[in-house]
Amino acid sequence: MDCLFCKITAGEIPADIVYQDDELLAFRDLSPQAPSHILIIPRKHIATLNDAGDEDTALLGRLMRTASMLAAEAGCAEEGYRVVMNCNAGAGQTVFHIHLHMLCGRPLHWPPG
Numbered sequence: 001m002d003c004l005f006c007k008i009t010a011g012e013i014p015a016d017i018v019y020q021d022d023e024l025l026a027f028r029d030l031s032p033q034a035p036s037h038i039l040i041i042p043r044k045h046i047a048t049l050n051d052a053g054d055e056d057t058a059l060l061g062r063l064m065r066t067a068s069m070l071a072a073e074a075g076c077a078e079e080g081y082r083v084v085m086n087c088n089a090g091a092g093q094t095v096f097h098i099h100l101h102m103l104c105g106r107p108l109h110w111p112p113g
């Protein structure tokens with residue numbers, strides 16, 4: 001499958017990995033939008049949030065829990081951080097393997113662009 005993030009999980013494309021286990025991988029975004037900008041992905045290929053099923057509920061929860069763990073590790077738990085998952089092109093999704101963005105380390109305004 002020609003999927004960039006599947007290639008990262010397979011080790012075919014290098015990434016600055018900050019966390020991994022049997023289900024998930026987390027690595028630094030190539031084009032960071034904040035001092036700390038980490039992408040958390042499942043090893044399982046799911047193209048968009050629309051493609052996640054009931055069987056993926058726990059996995060989606062693990063993405064969120066891992067984001068909070070990595071935010072704490074980055075020292076952002078108290079000052080604040082943002083988690084974002086873009087779904088489909090109209091929302092800005094460019095890589096069609098679901099990923100949760102965790103951003104922190106600067107003031108994050110609302111609403112996002």
Ligand code: 5GP
Binds near residue numbers: 086
């Ligand atoms: P999306 O726009 O789909 O929500 O987010 C995709 C993210 O993947 C973008 O923030 C982009 O900078 C990041 N990205 C794209 N290609 C690569 C890559 O090869 N390596 C890493 N680490 N991040 C990438």
Ligand code: ZN
Binds near residue numbers: 004005006044045046
């Ligand atoms: Zn994939």
